[in-house]
Amino acid sequence: MKTLKVALLGCGNVGAQVARILLEDASVLADRAGAKLELTGIAVRNVATQRDGQIPAELFTTDSAALVDDADIVIELLGGLEPAGELIGRALSRGASVITGNKALLAARGAELSALAFANDAQLRYEAAVAGAIPILRPISDSLSGDRITKVMGIVNGTTNFILDAMDTTGAQFDDVLAEAQALGYAEADPTADVEGHDAAAKAAILASLAFHTDFALENVYCEGISKITAGDVAAAKDAGMVIKLLAIAERGENGIGVRVHPTLLPRTHPLAAVHGAFNAVFVEAENAGELMFYGRGAGGSPTASAVLGDTVAVARRVVSGGPLPAIATQQSVQVMDFAQAATSYAIGLRVSDEPGVLASIASIFATNGVSIEALRQTVNRDSAPAVAELRIVTHRSTESALSATVAAVAELAAVQEVISVLRVEGN
Amino acid sequence: MKTLKVALLGCGNVGAQVARILLEDASVLADRAGAKLELTGIAVRNVATQRDGQIPAELFTTDSAALVDDADIVIELLGGLEPAGELIGRALSRGASVITGNKALLAARGAELSALAFANDAQLRYEAAVAGAIPILRPISDSLSGDRITKVMGIVNGTTNFILDAMDTTGAQFDDVLAEAQALGYAEADPTADVEGHDAAAKAAILASLAFHTDFALENVYCEGISKITAGDVAAAKDAGMVIKLLAIAERGENGIGVRVHPTLLPRTHPLAAVHGAFNAVFVEAENAGELMFYGRGAGGSPTASAVLGDTVAVARRVVSGGPLPAIATQQSVQVMDFAQAATSYAIGLRVSDEPGVLASIASIFATNGVSIEALRQTVNRDSAPAVAELRIVTHRSTESALSATVAAVAELAAVQEVISVLRVEGN
Incomplete structure (x- = not known):
């Protein structure tokens, strides 16, 4: 059995779980991938940082470039634009395949990186970037490839769903619930990226690009957050049999493709209305399939690691056996719907x-x-x-x-x- | 661009929609598949039968064997064990790939046919066989390939869900709701296969085989239908904040793998409790991903056709570009949990x-x-x-x-x- 060298960039919440599973479940993963997946190293900023003792200390390195240059498969979990972008480019340029969960980078440079992967016969997969553990990108781009998707509506940000769900349940005001979410670790100290919808907007751009086989730019996503939602709005929605959710919506209309993130009233009977707490769900409408929904955990170390490893097995299978690259999402030019x-x-x-x-x-x-x-x-x-x-x-x-x-x-x-x-x- | 010959076996509800989409959306499908998909013929029992006028009459033939022998890809939508089984075997033996929605055949002979496909470097795909339009088999076998599934619970029979949902909503007795479902076309004149759980049991065996990377025999599925459920049971469930659903359950326990179909009480807060009417949903628990749910239409011509065509595009892509075969579900022997x-x-x-x-x-x-x-x-x-x-x-x-x-x-x-x-x- 062939051995593939796997480089891991980053050892945060998700990275530590990916490393654990690569080490613990090596034989199961090898069976499924058709190749041994050898974790050759984990690039971190400081090797001296105290970490989970399960991971052998000798795997840690600060020399990410050397790690990438020696790898068949690179798993990037650093987040942010740089150095993640440069390291991914470095890997793809030499034909190594990349798995990433970096939605910010993908929303900004996804089309460019996909093209670079394609040009080098390398794979770029990123199931973990949208809705964590939920298999959504592959069903959209593969399972529905014989259909035409007309609309995607997703609860893709767990922090805002936690807040809106708590406001709905308790009747409390936004500021109070946000403070509680911060205390529980569901919201960051600076919650802007979540509550103003920026995180959801990046995911919306990725979903739209895959659903509509195009390259939808982040700057064309209309974005409005939930910080102005009051307890009064929530109560009025409740009176009307509705619930307020922050939705990422991508739709194909007569005037082109429109992508928007905003607080939305949904009837309580809608499948997305039943998505509580920090869970995520993506609702898809396709011409023939009709209505579909995909539901699960949108964040967290182990759930996100599951998505990363599903991609890793798929990538390894193709490295071993060849075959078609994932469909490239940039085949058609896009007409952006005027908001x-x-x-x-x-x-x-x-x-x-x-x-x-x-x-x-x-x-x-x-x-x-x-x-x-x-x-x-x-x-x-x-x-x-x-x-x-x-x-x-x-x-x-x-x-x-x-x-x-x-x-x-x-x-x-x-x-x-x-x-x-x-x-x-x-x-x- | 290469042209692949596609033979369609059967032109019922689903077959007619598959033919329509293959003809109407030929250029989109070619883009996605990387090959032209040429519908070379449709095997039917009687070419003189009156049909939707959109399909050119010259495509119909009664010579299914000749059609299969000339095809690169065979789409089998005849249902039943024979002649479907023989024709699929004939296609796979000569290296043609097969897409089927035939759950009865797969539950009976899935492992044997998968092995035959593998031996001939051909593909056998059957997303449409379980939960119609819902992408569930590929997420289970591909997206979750880096994880360990512990349990699958599915509402996989639309007829029984329609009946139980109507009993829950109206308080009516089973016999009255069944008669209504028959009048509406949701239940067959002979409803045995649906209401006694046989249809769900076949799907449970397929789900268990994929989820646990094994070959789970239909005869090992415990099966109990809904015909004994009374209005009193439904009312008592409601009083207790529960709802009765017919679930197909596959789980891995200490004593092996257990698969069972039976009426099940679920708390109304469970995601599966919100699946109404003839919709289907499959709830999956995996060690790392946690809880996932996949929801959508479980039957109907267009929805099922969407799943068939998603498989067809995937099959065509591999015929053109090579690559790994779908993971074979028969790698591990199975310890069947004593019921x-x-x-x-x-x-x-x-x-x-x-x-x-x-x-x-x-x-x-x-x-x-x-x-x-x-x-x-x-x-x-x-x-x-x-x-x-x-x-x-x-x-x-x-x-x-x-x-x-x-x-x-x-x-x-x-x-x-x-x-x-x-x-x-x-x-x-």
Whole structure:
């Protein structure tokens, strides 16, 4: 049996688990891969750092370049753009294959690195980069290769799902739940990348590129986070039989491919509504397959290591036996949907004076802008003086531009005291 | 670009959709497969049968053997053991690759046909055989190849899920819902294969073989259907926050691999509990990945065709470029878990006389047999004379043999009027 040299870059949470499994399960992995996978070294910044004693100390090295230059397979788990990008390029250029979970790098340079891999008859696989342990990239690019995907909607960030789920369960405010998530280790000290949707946006770009066989640039992803979601928004959603989730949405419409990340109202009966805590799930619609969903752990050392090792076995099998490279996601040029033309329904919350004619004025502005109202609910609070009413309006599908114009005009009305919230709705 | 000859055997619900997509989406499929997929003919029993006018009449033939002998890729959608088995053998023997959705044939002869494919450097793929459109076989055998699967639980029969879901929603009896399912076309005129669990058992054997890298024989699958489930069972489950689903369960335990199909109580919070109507879902537990679930349409022409074509593209890519064959599921011999040693919790419903000491006698029998009670609920009906009580007991995990002995002894008690139901519980 052939032996393949495996270099591991990084020994954090995921890397340590990958090393453990490579060492512990060597014979099972060899059976499945058709080759022995020999862990030749683990590149770290400081070999003296105290680590899990299970990994032989002599494997650690700071000379990542030398490790890469000697490897058949490189597993990159450093994260960030550099030196990860340079080391991956170095490996691919000499025909070594690469497994990575680096969504930031892939969102920024995925097409370029895929092309480099292809040019050198090397493989680049990255199942771990989106939704952790969930096999999603391979089903999208392989299992559905005889179908046409029309839409992908994913809960791909565990931190924000944990926060929104806790807000839904407890009724607490965003800041309080974020603090709790930080205390539990579900959120970083600087939570910006998660709560503002940047992490989900990188994953959305990767999903869109694979689903639509193209190269979708991160800068074309519309991105809006959850930091402005209030306990009031969550309670109003609950009243309406809905739940708020941060979704990464990629869809193919008449005007091209649109990719967006934003808080979204979902009916509680939707399969994605049942995804709790830090779990992830990706919902896929395809012309023939219909609706599919993939659910599992989106993060964590062992779950992410499972995805890395699944890729490693696949890569090893092809190194041993040859065969086709993974489909390249850059075959078709992409027409990016103008976000102003993206169409969804909206739920709009307004605080208005409880006086005659207000409803008529508001309805008339919606009609003028061609935004059709699907449902409207008014709650009057007569205890305040003068009396105020809260209006919750759900629209039929409308474009962003028509909706923005409508909301701006409504906000100008003297009787409208506040636009409480504007949220997009899916799955209704 | 190379052209591969594709022979289609069968033109029923799924076959007609496969033909349509092969013809309509030829250029997209060619791009993805790296070869033109030329539909050379469709073998049917009678070419004169009236069919969808979209398929050119000259493609139909009754000479399936000649069609197979001229093909690079054979798509078998005849169903049943013969002539499907003979034609697949004929194709594989000459090195042609085969895609099939024939779960009955695979459950009976899957290992033999896989070995035949391997011996002839041909491919045998069958994603459509389990859970229709849901990519489940490839994720299990490829994506999770770096992990160890410990348990698979699937809702893999749409007919029974439709029936149980309707019983849960409406409170109706089994016979009435079955009649409705038959009227709607969700159940066959002879529903035995679905409602008695035979269809699910075949899929369970296929799932177990792939998940545990072995060849699990259909005859070793324990199989119990849903025809004895009453509206009372469903209502009692609902009261306890549970739902009854027909599950195909494959698990690796200390005593080997156990595979069983039976009605199962699940907590309503379990991801499988939210699978409604005729949808399918497969829940997977792996050592590192943790809990995963795959959800989608389990039947229907277009959804199943999507799975068939995903396999066809994969097969074509390897025919063009070479490479490793799909992992063979027969590498390890299997130790079959004795069903008497399978351990689950149980929910037991008893009708007993409401008299002093009954509870003590029952509890003592459970204790004697080493079956530990987790929860017990008693509802007394004082309107009947003499008064009767209904007992609902949930046990901790226990073996089938201990449980059977317990139930038999309890049924002997003079105060026990009826054993209303004995149901296994998962996910609690």
